[in-house]
Amino acid sequence: MSLLELRDLNKHFGGLHVTNAxxxxxxxxxxxxxxxxxxxxxxxxxxxxLGEHHPGSGEIVFAGENITALKSFARIHRGLSVKxxxxxxxxxxxxxxxxxxxxxSRHRGAELDAEIDRQLGFLGLxxxxxxxxxxxxxxxxxxxxxxxxxxxxxxxxxxxxxxxGMSPEETHMTGEMVQRLNAxxxxxxxxxxxxxxxxxxxxxxxxxxxxxxxxxxxIDEIVADERVAAIYLGQAHA
Amino acid sequence: MTGLFSLFRRLEGPQTVGRGPRFWxxxxxxxxxxxxxPLFSDxxxxxxxxxxxxxxxxxxxxxxxxxxxxxxxxGQTAFFGIAGYGYGVLTLNxxxxxxxxxxxxxxxxxxxxxxxxxxxxxxxxxxxxGVFLGIVTLAVTLMxxxxxxxxAGPEWHIGTARLNGFNGMSAMPPLTIPWPGEPIVxxxxxxxxxxxxxxxxxxxxxxxxxxxxxxxxxxxAIRENPERAEMLGYDIRRxxxxxxxxxxxxxxxxxxxxxxxxxxITPSSMGMTAAALPLIWVAVGGRSDLTSTVVGTLVVLAAxxxxxxxxxxxxxxxxxxLLVLTVxxxxxxxxxxxxxxxxxxxxxxxxxxx
Numbered sequence: 001m002s003l004l005e006l007r008d009l010n011k012h013f014g015g016l017h018v019t020n021a022x023x024x025x026x027x028x029x030x031x032x033x034x035x036x037x038x039x040x041x042x043x044x045x046x047x048x049x050l051g052e053h054h055p056g057s058g059e060i061v062f063a064g065e066n067i068t069a070l071k072s073f074a075r076i077h078r079g080l081s082v083k084x085x086x087x088x089x090x091x092x093x094x095x096x097x098x099x100x101x102x103x104x105s106r107h108r109g110a111e112l113d114a115e116i117d118r119q120l121g122f123l124g125l126x127x128x129x130x131x132x133x134x135x136x137x138x139x140x141x142x143x144x145x146x147x148x149x150x151x152x153x154x155x156x157x158x159x160x161x162x163x164x165g166m167s168p169e170e171t172h173m174t175g176e177m178v179q180r181l182n183a184x185x186x187x188x189x190x191x192x193x194x195x196x197x198x199x200x201x202x203x204x205x206x207x208x209x210x211x212x213x214x215x216x217x218x219i220d221e222i223v224a225d226e227r228v229a230a231i232y233l234g235q236a237h238a
Numbered sequence: 239m240t241g242l243f244s245l246f247r248r249l250e251g252p253q254t255v256g257r258g259p260r261f262w263x264x265x266x267x268x269x270x271x272x273x274x275x276p277l278f279s280d281x282x283x284x285x286x287x288x289x290x291x292x293x294x295x296x297x298x299x300x301x302x303x304x305x306x307x308x309x310x311x312x313g314q315t316a317f318f319g320i321a322g323y324g325y326g327v328l329t330l331n332x333x334x335x336x337x338x339x340x341x342x343x344x345x346x347x348x349x350x351x352x353x354x355x356x357x358x359x360x361x362x363x364x365x366x367x368g369v370f371l372g373i374v375t376l377a378v379t380l381m382x383x384x385x386x387x388x389x390a391g392p393e394w395h396i397g398t399a400r401l402n403g404f405n406g407m408s409a410m411p412p413l414t415i416p417w418p419g420e421p422i423v424x425x426x427x428x429x430x431x432x433x434x435x436x437x438x439x440x441x442x443x444x445x446x447x448x449x450x451x452x453x454x455x456x457x458x459a460i461r462e463n464p465e466r467a468e469m470l471g472y473d474i475r476r477x478x479x480x481x482x483x484x485x486x487x488x489x490x491x492x493x494x495x496x497x498x499x500x501x502x503i504t505p506s507s508m509g510m511t512a513a514a515l516p517l518i519w520v521a522v523g524g525r526s527d528l529t530s531t532v533v534g535t536l537v538v539l540a541a542x543x544x545x546x547x548x549x550x551x552x553x554x555x556x557x558x559x560l561l562v563l564t565v566x567x568x569x570x571x572x573x574x575x576x577x578x579x580x581x582x583x584x585x586x587x588x589x590x591x592x
Contacts, residue, residue: 076471090462101459102470104452
């Protein structure tokens, strides 16, 4: 059984058809990248999956259950988790407290403390644990938020541009982090512009264009596809 | 036993300023002074001091909802008024025998809380947030004021209790503790002082525990970033509603104590000025910390009272100026700013000594 299935999903903003009959299937255990030019509807698709937007028509099926009508927090309880495009850490709170808030619903007392320490180690943020999260560097904020997202032990992790604003080394480290999570059994769906990252982690790639699934395949197939190159150069209608 | 221990452990934490033996020694010292104070004063002055303590509860209510929760409620006075009038109606109808005034206190606070459940449900589940929350809550309290203002006629009564419009409702019995032999009547005097002080210490410590618990964590998380909090699996509307109801109950407690203290309540307790003042106390003190709120409220109230007594009709203007200065100089609150500064100084001192 597939883990996530989007069936004929549609979403309009006024006259704008941002999600146009999208069908997408994620198999358990895969790392799937979602690419496409700006305005292709990638982030909207995430919002639909998360329940922040509701589709005009179509269905979202997660692990065999139709979750189209569920509220966001209930979808999180089913095993979804997300890292937003703009780092969504709790800026005024310490790094440690950020993780505590993410972990406290699964762990208590000494076990909670140990789990926070383990997570800080995984993220390489031990030295920063007492700092206010708002003072972290951009890349560290991204990692902290990934840490919060994976604290929920999700079955499907949604990453919206996890490497935006990162140096090439940081991008590579993030790629390794994602691969380690995937090796532990986590399915990942990532929106990403950085082709080096996509090449590093993606097992399958979907190209979104004007709200529609434009192409799908391995990264080599996508790169070789002349139509994909054309839309990135803005010549789709030429 | 371990449960109790972990409860006390929560008296300190990231959400409250003040930790360690130094802070708690200071706390014990201040409490000892407060307990000894009536020995060095007369009953009348002590009774007036109760007036200050009574307002701290509504300040704490705003601290919880606004400072910790991030939702600016402009209508805490609505709950203050509802509970105040509730206490009046109940005790005027049923008297003060058999400890009924204490039951009336609880019922009046419960009525205010119930009203908050209703209002809060529509606001939070209707996803009203930010400045709109302030507008709705302000509208509600002004509406209640207008409504009560036109109840001067004899046709406005609940049982034997006349609502009395702007003349105010009066002559309700003070809080009375049943006692073998003779019941203890808590007039605005030493007895009421100890009662209110005890309540204040209890509420302050309980709120410290609540705010440093996992519940408090979620509340501040919602203040910092509601979307992220929801995407960690928290139903933020429920948490916001519970916080709002806790705050309403505290504001209601303030209202009951005020009514019982002065044996009087009027619609102006829900008016514009009344609604704005708690905001100033809390903002000036430091809305995101319980201790700062308590200290700030008491200091500002005392200054306000002194100004009013010594002939200045500009006391309210002074309050406005104080608010503007706070926003400009120390947006997180003057008392909180000062406490953090002292904390840093002490830390540097300890570091150097070590």
